[in-house]
Amino acid sequence: MQVHQTYLNDVLFALHATEALDWPDLNRTNFQKILYLCATLAPLVHIDWEYNFTNAPYGPFNREIHQAADVLVHQGYAELTGLTLQRDSKLRARYRINSSGSREVDRICRLRRERKRLDWITLIVKILDIYGPKIITKLAYREPTFSQMRRQNRGGAIDLSPEDNLSIRLVQTLHDELDSKYTVQLDTLASKLIAYFDYLSAAIDRGVQE
Amino acid sequence: MDSTELSNLVTRYDTEGRHKSETRKDVKRSVKRWVKHKTEAMTEDTPESEAQRQEAELRIAELETSIDAIDDEISRLEEVLEDEVLRLKSLIAEADQIELKKVPVIERLEELENRFYSTVYQSVPPEYVLILENLARQGVCQICGATGDNLKELGRKRKEEGQCIVCGSPVRYLPAPTVSENEEDLAETINRLRERLEELESEQRAYVEVQASANVEIKRIQDIIGAKTRSRRQLESEMVELRSKYIVDRGSEPFMDSERDPWLAEQRRQIVQLDAEITGLYQKRDESREALEALNEELLSILNRVNDELTPLFSHFASKFLGTDCELVVSQRTRARKPVAYMYPRFYEEDREQMAEVSESQRFFLDQAFRMALITWFLQKTGQPTFYIVETPEGSLDLAYERNVADMYLEFGSYGHSIIVTSNLNSSNFLHGLYEHLGDDRQDRTLDLLHYGHLSSVQTEERHLQAFNQRLEQLRLPLLSSDPVAPKER
Numbered sequence: 001m002q003v004h005q006t007y008l009n010d011v012l013f014a015l016h017a018t019e020a021l022d023w024p025d026l027n028r029t030n031f032q033k034i035l036y037l038c039a040t041l042a043p044l045v046h047i048d049w050e051y052n053f054t055n056a057p058y059g060p061f062n063r064e065i066h067q068a069a070d071v072l073v074h075q076g077y078a079e080l081t082g083l084t085l086q087r088d089s090k091l092r093a094r095y096r097i098n099s100s101g102s103r104e105v106d107r108i109c110r111l112r113r114e115r116k117r118l119d120w121i122t123l124i125v126k127i128l129d130i131y132g133p134k135i136i137t138k139l140a141y142r143e144p145t146f147s148q149m150r151r152q153n154r155g156g157a158i159d160l161s162p163e164d165n166l167s168i169r170l171v172q173t174l175h176d177e178l179d180s181k182y183t184v185q186l187d188t189l190a191s192k193l194i195a196y197f198d199y200l201s202a203a204i205d206r207g208v209q210e
Numbered sequence: 211m212d213s214t215e216l217s218n219l220v221t222r223y224d225t226e227g228r229h230k231s232e233t234r235k236d237v238k239r240s241v242k243r244w245v246k247h248k249t250e251a252m253t254e255d256t257p258e259s260e261a262q263r264q265e266a267e268l269r270i271a272e273l274e275t276s277i278d279a280i281d282d283e284i285s286r287l288e289e290v291l292e293d294e295v296l297r298l299k300s301l302i303a304e305a306d307q308i309e310l311k312k313v314p315v316i317e318r319l320e321e322l323e324n325r326f327y328s329t330v331y332q333s334v335p336p337e338y339v340l341i342l343e344n345l346a347r348q349g350v351c352q353i354c355g356a357t358g359d360n361l362k363e364l365g366r367k368r369k370e371e372g373q374c375i376v377c378g379s380p381v382r383y384l385p386a387p388t389v390s391e392n393e394e395d396l397a398e399t400i401n402r403l404r405e406r407l408e409e410l411e412s413e414q415r416a417y418v419e420v421q422a423s424a425n426v427e428i429k430r431i432q433d434i435i436g437a438k439t440r441s442r443r444q445l446e447s448e449m450v451e452l453r454s455k456y457i458v459d460r461g462s463e464p465f466m467d468s469e470r471d472p473w474l475a476e477q478r479r480q481i482v483q484l485d486a487e488i489t490g491l492y493q494k495r496d497e498s499r500e501a502l503e504a505l506n507e508e509l510l511s512i513l514n515r516v517n518d519e520l521t522p523l524f525s526h527f528a529s530k531f532l533g534t535d536c537e538l539v540v541s542q543r544t545r546a547r548k549p550v551a552y553m554y555p556r557f558y559e560e561d562r563e564q565m566a567e568v569s570e571s572q573r574f575f576l577d578q579a580f581r582m583a584l585i586t587w588f589l590q591k592t593g594q595p596t597f598y599i600v601e602t603p604e605g606s607l608d609l610a611y612e613r614n615v616a617d618m619y620l621e622f623g624s625y626g627h628s629i630i631v632t633s634n635l636n637s638s639n640f641l642h643g644l645y646e647h648l649g650d651d652r653q654d655r656t657l658d659l660l661h662y663g664h665l666s667s668v669q670t671e672e673r674h675l676q677a678f679n680q681r682l683e684q685l686r687l688p689l690l691s692s693d694p695v696a697p698k699e700r
Contacts, residue, residue, distance in 0.1 A: 005323075005327045005330070005331060008331060071331075071335075074335035074337065074338070075331055075332065075335050075336075076335065076336050076337070104330055107330060107393070108330060110393070110394065110397035111323075111326070111397055111400055111401060111404070112401045112404065112405075113401075113404050
């Protein structure tokens with residue numbers, strides 16, 4: 001197996017989570033952005049994300065994640081819902097989990113560590129569902145750590161370690177400010193995440209969602 | 211000289227040196243008071259040269275007292291620093307131990323996860339198998355629809371040589387793995403190992419945090435020592451400058467004039483003598499400490515050598531009691547800046563360096579196992595068995611351990627040593643466990659004090675007598691009679 005199981009699991013979990021919310025399918029960019037947002041906020045739930053993303057021209061990118069969906073198709077856990085070979089020889093593909101993939105998710109989640117990752121990816125996807133699948137990429141672009149790298153024109157791996165993770169600092173700031181200035185208490189994980197994504201999405205043109 | 215004598219010498223010279231140092235401080239304070247008093251007593255009629263001398267002398271006395279105070283403080287801080295550095299070293303060693311504990315857990319986890327995922331993600335996808343098998347058996351290419359015997363040949367070749375049908379790279383073409391073990395059990399084992407790894411990582415993080423705070427503390431103490439040393443240097447410079455200036459102006463040191471006063475001259479003489487004595491005592495203390503350190507190193511190396519033979523024996527006896535393997539660890543710690551070599555037990559993968567890390571009964575029987583190991587080791591060296599006396603060992607035991615202790619003693623006895631055990635007659639399984647192995651000569655090997663002692667109503671009253679005899683019968687020992695004069699039944 002060329003691609004390590006963690007990448008395959010995460011992509012499979014992303015497909016599983018979005019299917020439960022009736023999203024029709026996902027493309028490779030969606031996987032990158034969903035899993036990047038999951039990785040960024042993972043310190044909130046003390047999950048060690050294990051792999052990094054780099055600052056690429058089209059946003060946060062991980063090569064293994066890029067390849068994982070195709071491996072899942074070959075393994076028989078996902079299916080292609082659309083495949084286009086573009087003039088520039090690039091393949092545009094969309095993916096959906098199948099029943100065999102859903103069964104495998106249950107099997108894999110006998111491992112508690114994987115169950116925790118699935119629950120986390122599912123929670124993030126549920127909150128992203130509020131804003132709609134179409135602005136996921138924009139949300140990932142506005143993620144503060146990545147956004148700062150872009151402003152500074154820095155390349156390479158995006159450092160998401162707790163001390164350099166600006167998203168975690170933003171969540172904490174929102175929590176503290178809302179509490180001290182408006183006595184609004186973000187006392188659940190979901191409320192913190194919604195406040196965070198509300199803040200990120202505030203400046204995004206709502207017309208994109210329609 | 212042995213370790214205890216050297217250790218006592220270090221303490222003695224250090225204490226004597228400190229006492230002398232306090233005495234010297236007292237003398238210096240007296241001098242300072244005397245000079246101050248004399249300076250205050252000066253009047254307008256005092257010649258200017260005398261006033262200058264007095265002022266210089268007073269300032270020098272003040273500087274000396276301040277330097278002494280700084281020296282004391284630096285010496286105290288250096289001791290704290292040394293302790294802190296040792297603590298840091300010990301933390302680093304403990305963190306390394308955790309890293310070592312992680313290695314087998316990670317390896318096992320990787321092996322089991324690979325086994326688990328081999329049933330989830332195949333080495334080659336199922337459709338590959340379909341394409342290859344159709345090619346090799348039917349001579350049909352499922353991709354483009356071509357057919358022919360040459361394709362059969364190509365398929366067989368690719369399969370036999372383990373080459374990918376698309377690019378020819380090596381590929382592990384294996385049939386789907388047969389799951390021989392219970393997948394639930396495998397997942398549960400992985401979960402347990404993962405938890406263990408997370409525990410170790412959490413411990414490691416805690417150590418890293420403590421190490422960071424120890425480093426901060428060390429840096430803080432070093433900074434204070436640095437600042438104090440700089441202050442001391444400034445005071446010393448001032449003192450040298452003052453003396454030089456006085457010599458240039460007057461042609462002699464300020465104190466040279468004061469030698470005319472017999473009391474002050476005596477104080478100065480005492481200070482000089484105390485300086486020499488303190489230096490001598492501290493030198494002896496340092497020499498003794500060096501000798502103690504050398505001896506301790508030698509002791510450590512002997513203990514390490516002995517431990518290779520002693521640990522298996524200790525574990526042999528201790529495990530009879532604990533129900534798990536138990537090792538001896540040789541280590542060194544520093545108390546009052548003196549090194550001490552010592553050994554402690556380790557079981558269930560935990561080092562038990564402190565008394566509170568084992569229960570009271572574990573402490574008692576680990577001690578016994580250690581003595582038994584030593585005796586057995588001597589037996590192996592000299593060929594001479596010996597004897598072992600223990601008093602009422604069943605006293606502090608839980609029910610579950612009573613038989614274990616009996617097994618431990620029987621095992622020790624099997625080496626040919628004699629054991630003399632006193633025991634109360636009670637409901638303990640300990641005696642039963644011992645007597646089960648004594649065979650027919652149990653009476654000859656028992657000194658039954660009930661048989662010789664004066665029995666009171668505690669033993670002879672009917673209801674007590676019955677309970678006693680019931681127990682004696684179980685042990686197949688002579689029964690008690692209600693008539694203390696009558697001969698006992700056999």
